[in-house]
Amino acid sequence: MPHIPTHHRPLEGIRILMLVGDEYEDLELWYPKLRLEEAGGHVTVAGAMQGRTYAGKHGYPCTSDASIGDMEAADFHGIVIPGGWMPDKLRRDEKVLELVREFSAHGKLVAAICHGGWIPISAGVYRGVRVTGSPGIKDDLMNAGAIWEDTQVVVDRHSVSSRKPADLPAFMGAIVELLAGVTAA
Numbered sequence: 001m002p003h004i005p006t007h008h009r010p011l012e013g014i015r016i017l018m019l020v021g022d023e024y025e026d027l028e029l030w031y032p033k034l035r036l037e038e039a040g041g042h043v044t045v046a047g048a049m050q051g052r053t054y055a056g057k058h059g060y061p062c063t064s065d066a067s068i069g070d071m072e073a074a075d076f077h078g079i080v081i082p083g084g085w086m087p088d089k090l091r092r093d094e095k096v097l098e099l100v101r102e103f104s105a106h107g108k109l110v111a112a113i114c115h116g117g118w119i120p121i122s123a124g125v126y127r128g129v130r131v132t133g134s135p136g137i138k139d140d141l142m143n144a145g146a147i148w149e150d151t152q153v154v155v156d157r158h159s160v161s162s163r164k165p166a167d168l169p170a171f172m173g174a175i176v177e178l179l180a181g182v183t184a185a
Helices: 025-038 086-090 094-105 113-122 134-143 166-183
Strands: 013-021 042-047 053-057 061-063 076-079 109-113 153-156 159-162
Touching: 013 025, 013 086, 013 109, 025 042, 025 109, 061 109, 076 094, 076 113, 076 166, 086 113, 094 109, 094 113, 109 113, 113 134, 134 159, 153 166, 159 166
Parallel strands: 013 042, 013 076, 076 109, 109 159
Antiparallel strands: 053 061, 153 159
């Protein structure tokens, strides 16, 4: 493996939790996972069961590294929540909501794209926060007290949000920049 200079790996030592479940949005999980790893971050993908393979909306498989039930926010620098239909199911899991509340309460990254915003909504962490998301959940975001913006990416303190797969470059640029600030601090 070639040596990669550290300035190309700004997330060395950063640990990120990602959620997976049936019918996740394929690109919204894989693009962030690979981009974070490319930047030197360590990504743990957690689902309802460790070692289970989940099918994305477009059929791409993802096998979970860990069980959500075993995860602790203290072990990570942030959480990335892909969209798809997965968030509608995972938002009913109290452990998922507890994790998101802990990340938010400690000022750690809470990143959601597309329908991923359903999880921070259910966790109650979006009141007064500037966000974007799928136009399909705009009303849900506003009813949760979020301040809606229709743009590629919104960063409000430790929250990063985007609307759709086409926004992934802006979404990941903002996430890497925010997490790189954690290593500099």
